[in-house]
Amino acid sequence: MSYRNETLQSQITGSKDIPIPKRYVRQTQTRIVLHNLSKNKGAMVGLFIIMVIVFIAIFADVLLDYETDVVGINISQRLLRPSWKHPCGTDDLGRDIFYRILYGARFSVSVGVVATTIGLGIGVIFGAIAGYYCGLAEDIIMRVNDIVSAVPSILMGIVIVSALGATTFNLMLAIGITSIPQFVRITRASVLSVRNQEYIEALYASGMSEPRIIAFHVLPNCLSPIIVQATLRIASAIIAASSLSFLGLGVPVPAPEWGSMLSMGRQYVRSASYLTIFPGLAILITVLSFNLLGDGLRDALDPKLKK
Amino acid sequence: MEERKSLHDPVLEVEDLGVQFILENETINAVNDISFKLRKGHTLGFVGETGAGKTTTALALLRLVPHPGKVESKKIEVCGHEVTAMTSSQLEKYRGNDVAMIFQDPMTSLNPVFTVGQQIADSIMLHQNVTSAEAKARAEQMLELVGISANRAGEYPHQFSGGMKQRVVIAIALACNPEVLIADEPTTALDVTIQAQVLNLMKKLRDDRRMSMIMITHSLGIVADICDEVAVMYAGRIVETGTLVEVFNHTKHPYTEGLFNSLPNILNRSAKLKPIPGLMPDPSNLPVGCSFAPRCKYAGPDCTCAQPKAHWFSDTHMVACAAYQREGFAIDRPEKK
Numbered sequence: 001m002s003y004r005n006e007t008l009q010s011q012i013t014g015s016k017d018i019p020i021p022k023r024y025v026r027q028t029q030t031r032i033v034l035h036n037l038s039k040n041k042g043a044m045v046g047l048f049i050i051m052v053i054v055f056i057a058i059f060a061d062v063l064l065d066y067e068t069d070v071v072g073i074n075i076s077q078r079l080l081r082p083s084w085k086h087p088c089g090t091d092d093l094g095r096d097i098f099y100r101i102l103y104g105a106r107f108s109v110s111v112g113v114v115a116t117t118i119g120l121g122i123g124v125i126f127g128a129i130a131g132y133y134c135g136l137a138e139d140i141i142m143r144v145n146d147i148v149s150a151v152p153s154i155l156m157g158i159v160i161v162s163a164l165g166a167t168t169f170n171l172m173l174a175i176g177i178t179s180i181p182q183f184v185r186i187t188r189a190s191v192l193s194v195r196n197q198e199y200i201e202a203l204y205a206s207g208m209s210e211p212r213i214i215a216f217h218v219l220p221n222c223l224s225p226i227i228v229q230a231t232l233r234i235a236s237a238i239i240a241a242s243s244l245s246f247l248g249l250g251v252p253v254p255a256p257e258w259g260s261m262l263s264m265g266r267q268y269v270r271s272a273s274y275l276t277i278f279p280g281l282a283i284l285i286t287v288l289s290f291n292l293l294g295d296g297l298r299d300a301l302d303p304k305l306k307k
Numbered sequence: 308m309e310e311r312k313s314l315h316d317p318v319l320e321v322e323d324l325g326v327q328f329i330l331e332n333e334t335i336n337a338v339n340d341i342s343f344k345l346r347k348g349h350t351l352g353f354v355g356e357t358g359a360g361k362t363t364t365a366l367a368l369l370r371l372v373p374h375p376g377k378v379e380s381k382k383i384e385v386c387g388h389e390v391t392a393m394t395s396s397q398l399e400k401y402r403g404n405d406v407a408m409i410f411q412d413p414m415t416s417l418n419p420v421f422t423v424g425q426q427i428a429d430s431i432m433l434h435q436n437v438t439s440a441e442a443k444a445r446a447e448q449m450l451e452l453v454g455i456s457a458n459r460a461g462e463y464p465h466q467f468s469g470g471m472k473q474r475v476v477i478a479i480a481l482a483c484n485p486e487v488l489i490a491d492e493p494t495t496a497l498d499v500t501i502q503a504q505v506l507n508l509m510k511k512l513r514d515d516r517r518m519s520m521i522m523i524t525h526s527l528g529i530v531a532d533i534c535d536e537v538a539v540m541y542a543g544r545i546v547e548t549g550t551l552v553e554v555f556n557h558t559k560h561p562y563t564e565g566l567f568n569s570l571p572n573i574l575n576r577s578a579k580l581k582p583i584p585g586l587m588p589d590p591s592n593l594p595v596g597c598s599f600a601p602r603c604k605y606a607g608p609d610c611t612c613a614q615p616k617a618h619w620f621s622d623t624h625m626v627a628c629a630a631y632q633r634e635g636f637a638i639d640r641p642e643k644k
Binding site for chain 1: 369371395396398399400401402403404407408410411412415416417418419420421429430433434476479480
């Protein structure tokens with residue numbers, strides 16, 4: 001075939017010499033999101049506090065000696081008011097509240113992260129199946145999901161922990177299971193909107209197998225709402241863990257879980273309110289930080305808010 | 308051109324293909340008993356209005372007809388393989404490797420979360436036993452081939468214009484050297500100057516690789532530009548098929564005539580367009596006789612009682628019109644030399 005229009009052909013095949021600006025090549029989705037996020041002051045404050053808390057949680061063993069600083073009983077120092085030596089005071093067994101709060105970050109963060117990971121993993125798999133394969137599978141998954149979410153999550157947590165025993169892992173498991181329904185729902189909704197896109201049909205036409213399409217092409221397109229949900233879910237998992245520990249069903253004593261510290265300080269709430277105020281503040285700041293970060297992520301991942 | 312004529316073996320042969328969508332209260336007959344052949348290196352154009360069953364035919368060739376659809380056929384043979392008998396793993400090998408498809412809207416046929424280079428490399432790695440580095444290098448070559456500089460392989464689809472996206476889609480489709488390329492209205496979403504670029508590119512690549520192509524389009528201009536053979540579809544049937552010259556210059560079917568009459572004439576710009584009156588019949592309730600009869604100005608009582616039989620004017624030129632059973636029948640459109 002000959003070409004009547006030589007210039008047209010050179011436009012099609014000879015674009016080599018057109019220089020491409022470097023910054024263009026580097027502008028990935030992740031960078032755009034991080035850039036949007038960095039402009040959100042609340043989210044950055046939240047992220048900073050979370051990083052500090054995670055740092056403390058990881059290095060708690062290096063900073064503190066568990067046997068003496070955290071659980072060591074010292075009756076002569078009991079119920080001291082906050083001072084320079086004990087910034088948050090001491091409890092009825094003479095343990096430093098500040099040290100216990102620092103060490104307690106370990107439980108709260110790990111329970112939050114692990115419980116959310118459990119809920120996320122199971123929830124996303126079932127949500128993807130329900131969203132992708134309509135029909136019987138979807139009906140069964142969604143109805144079971146409705147049943148599970150109809151049970152109040154604290155009640156569900158109490159049942160699971162009482163059945164399996166009060167250990168840290170069972171606490172994570174219980175909170176993880178109660179967070180599954182939300183992940184199922186949010187994943188299914190996003191998968192439903194992605195599965196009918198033309199590029200999915202195009203992948204079938206290029207001979208890709210169904211599980212691969214779901215795992216590598218459908219799910220990555222559903223990530224934004226799932227990431228936001230996971231961040232916000234960590235915050236509620238921390239509250240749930242504290243609530244269960246408050247009820248004596250969480251991390252076993254004498255480990256310094258914030259919820260169980262609240263519970264122990266309850267009887268001194270009139271005379272020594274600092275026993276409950278400081279662990280409560282710790283929970284509040286941590287949850288607030290995760291919520292700020294989650295809100296910021298949601299805005300950063302929302303293309304409609306892009307400037 | 309000489310080489311292409313000498314290869315007479317069809318790479319694709321379809322006999323009596325029908326697609327029905329069976330719903331609760333009605334059955335939609337999207338495609339009814341169509342048969343066609345495609346020879347190596349040739350391009351077959353499917354023309355017809357919206358809802359004529361062109362895309363459904365193409366999807367049936369890949370066995371991708373969506374859920375309530377039921378495909379019946381005597382034969383769908385591509386490169387010597389019977390498509391209807393394939394297992395799902397054979398199908399995965401066949402799709403993209405033997406037959407590739409380009410979809411209508413380039414804006415939505417690329418995955419927004421992967422770079423274009425990754426998407427081309429993905430398609431190569433699916434069908435060929437290469438390392439990811441090799442696939443990446445091949446992907447960059449493919450980009451160069453369709454006229455996009457290789458250093459843009461790391462960019463995401465939203466950073467490309469519509470015409471460039473369609474070229475990326477072509478690169479993905481051609482990455483594994485398919486025998487047959489199905490192009491489903493590849494230029495409908497593009498403006499005319501970009502259409503010309505994309506069509507020229509497709510022609511060039513088709514000739515370089517001696518690919519066969521099925522071109523689905525509304526535009527008779529694109530058919531004239533790119534196709535060797537034409538099949539005119541109406542209400543799920545092929546009403547006229549033949550070589551480009553036969554269908555365009557020796558038009559026989561009243562519907563094809565109507566299509567040509569509804570085009571504006573560049574030599575007589577003030578002339579009114581003559582659209583075909585009426586609408587296409589409801590595919591869930593097709594007439595017993597010729598589907599076009601209610602809109603056809605030549606229709607007689609013989610047209611409405613039974614499906615028109617195929618009338619062959621030459622080895623390649625077929626018309627499904629009962630009026631040619633009458634003595635001395637001819638349509639108004641004059642034959643061209």
